[in-house]
Amino acid sequence: MPSRPFSTPLMVMLLHVAAAAQAVWPAPPEPPGNPTTPTKVLLGKALFWDEQLASTNSVACGTCHVFSHGGADPRAPVAVHPGPDGVFGTSDDGRGSPGVPASDRAGSYRWVESFGIAPQITARTAPTVINAAYQVAQFWDGRAEDKEFRDPVTGALVLHSNAFLENQIAEPPLSAIEMGHPGRDWQDVVTAIVAAPPLALASRVPAPLAAFVAGRTYPQLFDLAFGSPGVDASRTVMAIAAYMRTLVADESPIDRFLQGRGPFPQRASPGFVEFGVHCSQCHKDLSNFSVVSGPASIDFRNIGVRPIVEDRGRFLVTGRLVDDGRFKSPDLRNVVLRGPFFHNGSARTLNEVLQFYDRGGDFPANRDPLMQQMQGQLPPAIRAAIIAFLGELTDPRVVAELPPFDRPRLFSEGVGRNVVFGQPSVGGVGSPPRVVAVEPPRLGRGFATVAVDGGRPGEHAFLGLDIAAAASPLQFGGIEVLLALTPAATVQYTGRLGRGVGPASGHLSHRVGLPSDPSLAGVELFGQWFLTDPVVPGGLTATRAFRWRLLR
């Protein structure tokens, strides 16, 4: 094996460790003007876990940032986007997070290339929100930075400094992929919040949060949290930021040791040394262990995950060529819970990450010189040692979702969530039409949108609704009818499929009106789309069916 540069980095690491001993983490930096108070944190927690913040009522911040998955998105392994070439199944495909179906201001879904009318997938993976409060530059490219914060509606200067989290939080509710629609502004978000009964879609709300919400409206909760009435964009963002400043994971075995609160976890010891040699120059976690925050802890590097042209990373923020292809070196606490890894999710496992480092990275343009030094330095035994070390960076409260990582269950995770079932029929276009029913059927909202795509443009579509599903699938002319066809069965809506790009781009979306009678809560409704298709026997195709359980 070639000799490794042992002594210097090891010394540096040991010095860090020595300096760190006994050190307790400082509180995350706070902008003067947004002090972290208990009621504000509770309000932020309600907002973070409320799917009603999305224009479709189907996505919360917490949908993509799940604690038991290390603060990242457990759905990412199967959430594929086609990459810059727009074509699935090619090498630039990436993993991301499902957000909202593309929609317009009126709530109608729009057909978009790659995703049709289904939830769109973000072009990068969701990094962790845990300990993000220590990172003075947010996002993979660091574009939300430590600077002033201006109200997104009025432009008024609200916070003078330290507002990197506030600047980050201002983005997702407006993103037409994550939570919004093109043209959504913060006034729209505020209007949605004012109309939403807090956490109406959530279940298993932790007791302190339930006691805070206790049937109150959001305006009442804002009043409690800020000491004066008024829901606005700045307050919304500041409450969520205050909550995020409580998401501090400093209880991993390694952190406990470094703070003088626990023994050194022996199984981590060989990996600890190897990490110091190979990884700590970029992942300044070792110095983070003591100091945790500060601009020095943010390190943007190009390690050659993908060709620069696909995502120029930090360059997009600074415009400096040295930053081409650079991304933030992420905090590795709780990393064993996360994955897939890297900004595009290209490494499925930590072993794949380490094999990547052992190759010295994949794409040489503008690559960090440290990567070449790493080539061939990480044989299986060293990889295993480093992975064992990373395992000791896990805070048990994160795994078990214990305070401060306790949380409500989302609608999309609950027993009453929308369920899609049965088999679709294959249409003459060669693939089955698809139903999208992601919106919660909340009576108090008065409607929920369901949509279909994968049909022939210009053909007709019928949405059937019934109060029962067939005990076993009924076959009519080769299509599976999952509605029971009780006398209550109705054709709720008939329309013509719109045209996207391609022969199977026919699509339609419909806002199903719901009665405002709260006594209907708990009632189940079943629905299915039927599409005319001249090429198939019987002239019809059908999607799978969906079940709604009506909510107050």
Ligand code: HEC
């Ligand atoms: C649809 C999924 C999705 C939703 C919803 C979402 N995020 Fe994210 N989040 C992401 C992705 C993807 C990124 C990385 C984007 C990038 O780097 O360009 C990200 C980045 C972040 C980061 C940066 C972390 C770091 O280390 O740089 C924070 C903090 C964060 N999100 C918090 C939130 C909050 C708060 C909300 C709700 C207001 C929210 N997210 C809603 C997917 C989501």
Ligand code: HEC
């Ligand atoms: C030259 C700087 C550098 C070195 C050395 C380095 N890393 Fe990284 N690491 C990064 C950057 C930058 C990223 C994000 C890259 C991206 O997504 O494009 C990253 C990402 C990761 C990730 C993925 C985290 C996530 O949430 O997706 C893991 C795990 C990781 N590194 C572990 C290691 C380990 C273990 C070592 C030592 C063997 C190491 N790194 C060495 C800079 C470095």
